[in-house]
Structures are given as C-alpha cells and as structure tokens.
Amino acid sequence: MTSRFKSAILRHTNSIKHSNFVGLKDTIRSHIPKTNNDASYMSNEYIHSSFFDDENYLSIIKCLDGGHEVCKDCIEYMQDYNDLLQEHIDSLHSYSKKWKSKLEQQPSISSYNTTKLAQRETVSTPKRCAEILQTQHDTILNVIATYRTQVERMYPNERIGTTHKHHHTEAMKNLFKDARSALCKLSSKLEKLREQETKAHNALHDANIQCENLSLDPTASKIKISNAKDNQSKREDKLDEIQREIEQIKAEYNQEYENYRMKAMNIYEKCRTLEKERLDLLGETLIKFNKVAFSSEYLTEQHEIYEGLMLKLKVERDSLKDLNFWAKTYHVYDSTTSPSSETNHNESISSQTATTPKTTKSYKNETESSTTKEENIQESVAEGEEEEQSQANTTTSTKTKLKKNKNNTKTEPTTTNAAQSNQV
Structure with missing residues (x-):
C-alpha cells in the first residue's frame, strides 16, 4: 500500500522539473532597498x-x-x-x-x-x-x-x-x-x-x-x-x-x-x-x-562708465552756455547787444553803483566768451569809481589806492575835505 501511494505521487510529479535552486544570484543576493523612482534612473540597468x-x-x-x-x-x-x-x-x-x-x-x-x-x-x-x-x-x-x-x-x-x-x-x-x-x-x-x-x-x-x-x-x-x-x-x-x-x-x-x-x-x-x-x-x-x-x-566698471556719463549729462552739459555759444558763433551779439544773462547782471551792478558815472569803455572783442565779458564789465565799473575819486581828491589819491575795498573808499572823502580846508 505504501509502495502504491509512493508510485502515485511520483506519477503526479513526473512533469515537474526538480530545480530546487532558482539561481546563484537569487540565493545569495542581499536585499536591495528601493531607490529613487525618478524617470532618469529607470533606464539604468544596475539601479535595483x-x-x-x-x-x-x-x-x-x-x-x-x-x-x-x-x-x-x-x-x-x-x-x-x-x-x-x-x-x-x-x-x-x-x-x-x-x-x-x-x-x-x-x-x-x-x-x-x-x-x-x-x-x-x-x-x-x-x-x-x-x-x-x-x-x-x-x-x-x-x-x-x-x-x-x-x-x-x-x-x-x-x-x-x-x-x-x-x-x-x-x-x-x-x-x-x-x-x-x-x-x-x-x-x-x-x-x-x-x-x-x-x-x-x-x-x-x-x-x-x-x-x-x-x-x-x-x-x-x-x-x-x-x-x-x-x-x-x-x-x-x-x-x-x-x-x-x-x-x-x-x-x-x-x-x-x-x-x-x-x-x-x-x-x-x-x-x-x-x-x-x-x-x-x-x-x-x-x-x-x-x-x-x-x-x-x-x-x-560699468558703474564707473555710468557715473562718468551722468557727470557729462548733468554737470558739464549746459543749455545756457550752448545758447550763448550759438549766438556768438552766428553773430547775434554785437557792440550794442549782449546776452540776456549779461544784461541782467549789468543791471544789478548799475543799481549798486547809481552814484558813479558810467564808463564809456566798449567791448573790444565781440566774440569773447561770456566769462571774459563779465570781467570787462567789472573792470569798467572799477575804472569809473577811480575817475570819480580822482576828481574829488587831486592831491593824495592814486590809481593803486582806488583798487582797495569799498570800506577804504568810503573814508577817503573825509581825508579830501580836510586837505581842502588846509589849503584854504
């Protein structure tokens, strides 16, 4: 009975392949933890x-x-x-x-x-x-x-x-x-x-x-x-x-x-x-x-370029200078005409020196820069003051003394009056 039972089992397992070992790497391979599932790794044959x-x-x-x-x-x-x-x-x-x-x-x-x-x-x-x-x-x-x-x-x-x-x-x-x-x-x-x-x-x-x-x-x-x-x-x-x-x-x-x-x-x-x-x-x-x-x-370096450019645009560029330059270049100004800025400046000087005679000196060069013209105006005013003082004091005043500041020129009439009384 035992032999028949064993034979029956063998017949039923006849089609089974007796491969108890599924392969070397399956028996000794250690457990591999799951790694990143990023798609870039999926083509990697070694990832798992x-x-x-x-x-x-x-x-x-x-x-x-x-x-x-x-x-x-x-x-x-x-x-x-x-x-x-x-x-x-x-x-x-x-x-x-x-x-x-x-x-x-x-x-x-x-x-x-x-x-x-x-x-x-x-x-x-x-x-x-x-x-x-x-x-x-x-x-x-x-x-x-x-x-x-x-x-x-x-x-x-x-x-x-x-x-x-x-x-x-x-x-x-x-x-x-x-x-x-x-x-x-x-x-x-x-x-x-x-x-x-x-x-x-x-x-x-x-x-x-x-x-x-x-x-x-x-x-x-x-x-x-x-x-x-x-x-x-x-x-x-x-x-x-x-x-x-x-x-x-x-x-x-x-x-x-x-x-x-x-x-x-x-x-x-x-x-x-x-x-x-x-x-x-x-x-x-x-x-x-x-x-x-x-x-x-x-x-x-780029900021330095910017700073230099801003300097020329905001400081060195001057519309008034450009307008005066254009007027002088194309002879808008002549001996009887002056820039509006210079006219305003002359008017302020005339108001301060109303008691002094005006100079008859004219500009020698009509194409001079506006800065040079201002210096000429100041010099003409100073010469007018000198002529007035020379008429008041013919004995002691000189041209060098007339170039002193206004405080000194204000004390000179007293000195002149004393000299005239001594002469009398």
Whole structure:
C-alpha cells in the first residue's frame, strides 16, 4: 500500500522539473532597498541590483566612462553662452559705430557745444560696455580652455574610433576581474553540479517508476525486481553525493563571496576617488564660470562708465552756455547787444553803483566768451569809481589806492575835505 501511494505521487510529479535552486544570484543576493523612482534612473540597468552580484561592478566602470559625456555637455554649455556673449559684444560695437556716424551727420546748426559732447559720450557708452564684456568673454574662454585640457587628460582619445574612456578604466576593471576570479570558478562549478543534480533527479525518478511498475507486475522475476531496486538505490546515492558536494561548494562560495565583497569595496574606493576628482573638477569649473558670467565683479566698471556719463549729462552739459555759444558763433551779439544773462547782471551792478558815472569803455572783442565779458564789465565799473575819486581828491589819491575795498573808499572823502580846508 505504501509502495502504491509512493508510485502515485511520483506519477503526479513526473512533469515537474526538480530545480530546487532558482539561481546563484537569487540565493545569495542581499536585499536591495528601493531607490529613487525618478524617470532618469529607470533606464539604468544596475539601479535595483546588488553591486557585488554577477558583474554588477561594471556599474562604477560605466559611471567613470560616462563622465566624459557630462564633461562634454558642460563645455558645450559654457561655449554656447560665450558665443552669445560675443554676438552681444559685436552688436554693441556695431550699434555704437552706427550711431556715432549718424551723430556726425546731424546738422551742425542744431547740434553743437556741450550738448553735442553729451551725445557723443552717450553713443560711445555701448562700445565701452562692450570692452568690459570682451574682458569677461576672454576670461570665460580661459576657463573653458583649462577645463577642456583637464578633461582631455582624464579621458584620452581611443586609438580606434571616437570613444573616450577614463584613463584608469581598464586598470580598475582588471582589478575587479582578478578579485572575482575565484568566485567565478566556484560559481561555474556550482552550476555544473546543479545540472548533474537535475539529471540525477530525473534518473531517480525513472528508477522509482520502474520499481513501482515491477512491483505491480505479477509476472516480473525476482532478479529483475532486485536489479531495479539496486538501480534505484544507486540513483539515490548519486543524488545524495551530488547534493552534498553542492552544499560544500555553496559553503565555499559564500565564504569566497565575503572575501570578494571586501576586495571589491577596496577597488570601489579607488574608483570613488577617481570619480570624486571628476565631480570636483566639474564643480570648481562651474563656480569659476558663474563667477565670471553672473557675479557683480564687472559691475563696478560699468558703474564707473555710468557715473562718468551722468557727470557729462548733468554737470558739464549746459543749455545756457550752448545758447550763448550759438549766438556768438552766428553773430547775434554785437557792440550794442549782449546776452540776456549779461544784461541782467549789468543791471544789478548799475543799481549798486547809481552814484558813479558810467564808463564809456566798449567791448573790444565781440566774440569773447561770456566769462571774459563779465570781467570787462567789472573792470569798467572799477575804472569809473577811480575817475570819480580822482576828481574829488587831486592831491593824495592814486590809481593803486582806488583798487582797495569799498570800506577804504568810503573814508577817503573825509581825508579830501580836510586837505581842502588846509589849503584854504
């Protein structure tokens, strides 16, 4: 009864493959925590795999080699920005040149003197700003050149093709292969034993079926039944032997796996150092670039240009001077005409010196500047005062004494009256 029950079980499991082990990496792979689900990581074949299983060490090798693409993108970004900056510089130069030419073509009768100078300063400002930006452009160019040189050293050209690999890639890959060689041999041996185990399971299954069939056959001889049982026993022994060897190899594999983990970690630390060098280089380059491109380093020079321009526009540019300049240039003023500003000034002087005779001295040069004319007016007033005092005091006054301040001139009539009384 027991034999029939066992035979029935074997018949029902005949179609089942006796593969109790689903694979090496499934039995020894450690639990991998869930990582970032960002879409950029979904195409990464290593993202959910253990670094120490199979050939997953290649992830750090691909990381090192893939850094060249990142470096190349960084160079391209900086170069594109610099090209845009150069276009802007060229546009500023052209813009300034265009308006300088148009300014020179303005009618001289309407564009003159300090306002003309203010216009010239204004249209020249874009060119001066372009010179500052050119310095900025050249500095960025040096940053790009330095970074490109370092990247080319880190990722030299391959002899065949246009691919670029990290200059330590092959060395790191060979270290991983050497560290994993013993583990690979055990893994290969374990796979062969599993194949033998599967065959042994199938052979034992057939032997069990044969024994069951013979036990149910009344015509079967004892010798045939005995041989079937011997074969069944041998199949069982062979399977047991293979399974014991598998357990032994698995133990050796697990021990070697731990050794490989330590070796692989040491190699990874070396790769980590190389990767840190690339990341640091990229980060430092971005700092240099952004400092030149977007910091306030060049704003001081631009502010100086602005301050100088405002000085000419607000202080040095004078509409009244320009109007007087135009009037003198086109002979609006003559010996009988003076600017309104000078007329107002003369009226104020006349009101202060109403008791003094007016001088008959005229302007010798009608094209003198307004400042020179004011000095002539002051001199004529002083000469009129001298003539008046000379008529009042003919004995003691001289021209040099008449040039004293008004306080001294007010005391001189008393002195004159005393002298006249002495003469009488």
